[in-house]
Amino acid sequence: MQETWRVTKPARTSRGGIVVSQHALASAAGVEVLEAGGNAVDAAVATALALGIVEPWMSGLGGIGYLVYGDAKSGKTAIIDYGPRAPLALDPGRYKILEDAAPRGGFGWPATEGDRHQLGYESAVTPAAVAGFALALERFGRKSFAEVIAPAVALAERGLPIDWYSILSITMSAAELARDPGAARDFLPGGFPPILPESGAGYLARAALAATYRRLAEAGPRDFYEGETARLMLEDLAAGGSAIGPADLAGTLAEQVEPLIYDYHGVQLSFPGPLTGAPTVIAALEEIAGRVPPVPLGEPDGETFAIYAEALRRAFAARLEGLGDEPKGGNTTFLCVVDRDGNMAALNNTLLSRFGARVVLPKTGILLNNAVNWFDPVPGRPNSLGPGKRPLCNMAPVVASRDGTPWFALGACGGRRIISAVTQLSALLIDFSMSLEGAFATPRLDASTDPIEIDVAMAPEDIETLMARLPAEPVPNTTSPARFAIPSAVMRDPGSGINSGMAQILSPVAAAVAQPG
Numbered sequence: 001m002q003e004t005w006r007v008t009k010p011a012r013t014s015r016g017g018i019v020v021s022q023h024a025l026a027s028a029a030g031v032e033v034l035e036a037g038g039n040a041v042d043a044a045v046a047t048a049l050a051l052g053i054v055e056p057w058m059s060g061l062g063g064i065g066y067l068v069y070g071d072a073k074s075g076k077t078a079i080i081d082y083g084p085r086a087p088l089a090l091d092p093g094r095y096k097i098l099e100d101a102a103p104r105g106g107f108g109w110p111a112t113e114g115d116r117h118q119l120g121y122e123s124a125v126t127p128a129a130v131a132g133f134a135l136a137l138e139r140f141g142r143k144s145f146a147e148v149i150a151p152a153v154a155l156a157e158r159g160l161p162i163d164w165y166s167i168l169s170i171t172m173s174a175a176e177l178a179r180d181p182g183a184a185r186d187f188l189p190g191g192f193p194p195i196l197p198e199s200g201a202g203y204l205a206r207a208a209l210a211a212t213y214r215r216l217a218e219a220g221p222r223d224f225y226e227g228e229t230a231r232l233m234l235e236d237l238a239a240g241g242s243a244i245g246p247a248d249l250a251g252t253l254a255e256q257v258e259p260l261i262y263d264y265h266g267v268q269l270s271f272p273g274p275l276t277g278a279p280t281v282i283a284a285l286e287e288i289a290g291r292v293p294p295v296p297l298g299e300p301d302g303e304t305f306a307i308y309a310e311a312l313r314r315a316f317a318a319r320l321e322g323l324g325d326e327p328k329g330g331n332t333t334f335l336c337v338v339d340r341d342g343n344m345a346a347l348n349n350t351l352l353s354r355f356g357a358r359v360v361l362p363k364t365g366i367l368l369n370n371a372v373n374w375f376d377p378v379p380g381r382p383n384s385l386g387p388g389k390r391p392l393c394n395m396a397p398v399v400a401s402r403d404g405t406p407w408f409a410l411g412a413c414g415g416r417r418i419i420s421a422v423t424q425l426s427a428l429l430i431d432f433s434m435s436l437e438g439a440f441a442t443p444r445l446d447a448s449t450d451p452i453e454i455d456v457a458m459a460p461e462d463i464e465t466l467m468a469r470l471p472a473e474p475v476p477n478t479t480s481p482a483r484f485a486i487p488s489a490v491m492r493d494p495g496s497g498i499n500s501g502m503a504q505i506l507s508p509v510a511a512a513v514a515q516p517g
Contacts, residue, residue, distance in 0.1 A: 006457065009505040011437040016515030018501035019043050020488040021335035022058065022413065024511035025161065026050035029151035030337060033143060034515045040337040041069055041140040042148050044345035045133045047335045049152035053209070054161060055509075057169045057355045058333035058413065061212070061224070062127040062366045065332075065349035066272040068259065069140050070399035070406035072342035077261070077270035077399050077406075080139070082132025082254040084125045084371040085390050087243035092385040094122060095377045109377055117377050119176060121240035123357045123370035129349055132254040134221035136345075139256055149217045156210035159203035162194050165508050166204075168480060170194065173355045182236075182360030183367075209365025225249040232363040240359065242368075243387075262286075265294050267430050268401045277396035277419045280319045284423045287311035296433045302465025305445055305458070308427065309470050312420055312447035331355075332395060332413035338406075338490040338499045340515065346397035346409040396422045400430070405494055408436075414485030416448040421485035429491075436491050436502035443477070446484050453483055479506045486510070 012018055017040065019030035030047035038046070044067065052060035059065075067080040096113040103110055109117065116122040137145055160166060170177070171193045177183040184191070186206050194204055215229055223229045230249050237244050259270035262282045269285075271278030291307045332350035350369070351357075357370040374391035376383045383392050396418050397411035408429060412421040421444065428439040443455035451471035454463055458474075466472045475483050486504045490512075493500075501512030 007505055008441065009503065011435065011500045011502045012512040012514045013498055013500045014514035015340065015498055015517035017043065017337065017339040018490050018499045018512055018514045019047055019335070019337050020490055020501040020503050020512040021047050021051060022333050022486065022488070022504070022507060022510045023051060023054045024509060024513065025054045025155060026335070027511050027513035029155065030335070031513045031515050032151050033148055034339060036143070036147070038143045038148065039141060039341070040339040040343040040345040041067070041136050042143040043337045043339065044335060044347045045137055045141065046148040046151055047337070048129070048133060048347055048349050049149050050155055051333050051335070051349070053152055053155040053206075055333060056160065056367055057173070058331045059349040059351055060367050061130055062124070062356060062368045063129045063349045063351050064125065064127065064369060064371060065129060065132065065347065066276065066395055066397055067132065067136050068270055068272065068346040068397045068399045068409070069136070070270065070344040070401060070409065071140070072406055075401060075404035077259045077401065078139070079257045079259050079272050080132050080136045080254055081257050081272060082128035082135075083275065083390060084369075084374060084393060085128070086125050086372065086375070086385065086387055087245065087248050088388050089243040089245055090385065090387045091243070092379060095385060097377055107373065109373070112377050118353065118370050118373040120357055121237065121242040121359055121368070123372045124242055124244060124359070124368040125371040126244055126248040126252055127366070127369060128252050128254060130216070130221045130224040131252050135254040135256065145221050146217050149213065153213045153217050156206065156213040159205045162196065162202035162204055164196065167193055167196065169354070173358060176358040177355060180359045182362040183355070183358055185362070186360050186365060206365050208363060212364045212366065225252050229364060233361055233366065236361040236363050264289055264426065265430055266402070267407065269426065270399045270401065271396060275390055275392050277394040277422070280315045280419050281396050281423050283315035283318060284311040284419070285427065287314065288423070288427055292427065292431055294431045298432050300428065300432060300442065302459070302462035305462055306466055306469045308424055309445055309447045309452050309466060309472070312423060313452070313470070316419070316448055332415070332418070334397065334411040334413050334486070334488050336409040336411060336488050336490045338409065338492055338501070342406060342492050342497070344399050344406040344409040344490060346399055346411050348395035348397050348411055348413075350395065394418050398422060398426065400426065403494070406492065407494070408489055408491040410487065410489040412485035412487040414482060417446050417485035420444065420446045420448055421487050425487055425489065436489050436500050440487065440489070440502050440505055444484055445472075455484065477506060479508065
């Protein structure tokens with residue numbers, strides 16, 4: 001029998017800016033940039049760069065993702081798209097399907113020879129995170145790349161903080177990390193996961209990555225794609241058998257694109273485009289909008305959650321039939337920022353799986369993503385592998401605007417579970433006028449599984465209603481394994497100008513950090 005505790009975490013409020021991320025040190029790095037005169041985008045990029053040091057199993061320089069920006073003055077929103085793209089020289093024939101092997105990983109894809117679809121150098125797509133960060137700063141920031149990377153450089157010089165949570169994260173992937181010399185060097189000192197020091201703080205040195213951060217601070221972001229950093233990366237990529245070549249790196253350019261906007265009960269929700277989880281969130285909200293009217297200061301009940309579950313199940317069915325599959329879990333990172341002027345940024349950056357490809361490039365310390373695993377290895381399907389192609393992914397960062405002004409920014413990590421979390425939290429905030437703290441404390445369900453999973457902390461009568469309507473199973477909401485997505489959010493009260501921020505309640509390291517008002 002498992003004992004379930006009720007854990008609480010307060011929202012942070014301030015007239016200054018607030019940064020929310022999955023690690024307190026990264027949030028503090030973002031606030032440092034706000035204090036130096038940066039805006040929401042400057043702080044978001046600073047936080048993302050810092051997360052690559054303190055939360056490397058989730059994201060980093062080797063990742064890909066999306067940023068949603070909401071401008072308080074104009075009321076306009078924009079997307080910076082630095083999503084996944086397969087290498088130009090990728091050969092689908094290299095990913096031979098093992099017909100008699102059971103599916104591997106969280107996608108349900110058939111296993112491939114050597115697991116190269118999800119492990120090792122051949123599982124990586126071209127990393128576009130640095131290009132995305134640079135474009136976001138160029139279009140919407142106030143600070144230079146050198147200024148926003150400075151807090152992360154300081155963190156990199158010190159190394160990865162060692163505590164029980166980082167040890168757990170490394171231990172969960174230790175067997176796979178041990179297969180790669182670079183990963184073993186950086187994360188398995190002496191061949192084993194690190195241990196807690198008897199006293200004081202412990203850090204795991206990552207000298208090659210620290211040197212890469214210093215070089216990028218001095219040479220600028222294009223060095224990652226065309227300079228010394230690119231040269232060192234390409235040497236290691238070629239030695240490891242990756243299809244990523246000079247043309248892939250030199251041709252990596254993030255894009256500013258128009259948001260996918262959906263009006264839900266008078267609130268405009270701005271998402272990235274069609275290859276994300278956003279269309280599925282929108283499909284679910286379209287059904288919910290007609291069945292759950294706004295109830296100011298009301299409370300959701302079992303009927304409300306049954307409607308959420310039914311809408312999400314139909315939206316997932318359409319997604320999986322028409323677009324392709326994606327994993328139940330993943331190791332995306334999500335962060336969001338509101339500055340003192342009310343500008344907002346919501347950013348997802350990911351390696352896809354925990355520690356991505358489980359490969360560290362020896363000369364640069366960069367962890368590779370394994371986003372080839374977003375593709376279906378079976379040819380002729382909607383999401384099949386192909387050179388230069390873009391796969392379906394599940395990220396769904398959103399900025400919500402009301403009366404032409406950014407109101408909240410929201411998102412999550414957790415693979416396919418992101419979609420259920422973003423849908424429910426958006427509906428709770430809009431329809432029930434909840435505070436961030438109230439919405440995050442409300443037990444949720446996840447409809448990406450069959451049967452659906454219900455947080456056991458939900459009211460017994462609501463669980464009973466759900467189980468009478470749908471195939472469902474009550475499960476505990478635990479830190480590890482995470483049975484539900486891990487959300488973060490910021491919000492602004494337009495009347496008072498007070499900002500609030502909320503981090504995942506059960507995370508021991510996620511935090512909202514406020515700039516002094």
